Amino acid sequence: MADLVKGMREWLAYSTMDDEEWDTMRMVRLEGQLRHLFGQCAEDIQTLSDSSEVGEISVPVRSGALRRLRQRPGKVFISKDRYEDGEQVKVHLMVAAGPSDGTEAWEPLCAWTFESMSDVADFAEPPSEEPAS
Numbered sequence: 001m002a003d004l005v006k007g008m009r010e011w012l013a014y015s016t017m018d019d020e021e022w023d024t025m026r027m028v029r030l031e032g033q034l035r036h037l038f039g040q041c042a043e044d045i046q047t048l049s050d051s052s053e054v055g056e057i058s059v060p061v062r063s064g065a066l067r068r069l070r071q072r073p074g075k076v077f078i079s080k081d082r083y084e085d086g087e088q089v090k091v092h093l094m095v096a097a098g099p100s101d102g103t104e105a106w107e108p109l110c111a112w113t114f115e116s117m118s119d120v121a122d123f124a125e126p127p128s129e130e131p132a133s
Contacts (some may be wrong), residue, residue: 026060030093030110033057037076038124053077059095059109072096075106078120089114 017025037055059074077092090113094106114120 022062027110029060030057034076034091034093034112035124038120054091057093059093074109087116089117089120091120 054076058071097105097107
């Protein structure tokens with residue numbers, strides 16, 4: 001019974017959010033999952049190559065007339081753009097698209113841009129929240 005009440009409360013909260021609140025809440029959740037994913041491969045983060053798949057995360061979506069919260073699988077990829085004065089690293093989040101012919105298809109959802117792989121490592125390990133003395 002407690003699970004039913006919790007589920008109803010969550011449904012009410014997610015279904016009554018306006019689009020701006022939903023987008024903000026979803027991006028905070030996605031960034032948290034992304035940090036966790038990068039934290040799991042912290043030793044290997046500097047050696048990730050261009051177009052490599054980092055891992056999978058679950059992406060919250062609201063769907064249907066009742067705007068129910070669902071999870072779709074998502075994959076995280078890294079790409080690097082090289083310029084004269086350095087490189088730019090992009091972290092791409094792709095979500096599973098509805099396959100039209102039975103094949104697996106992915107579509108881009110969002111991307112984060114960094115100046116270097118060390119910036120990606122810094123993103124994965126945000127500064128501690130200890131008060132400054």
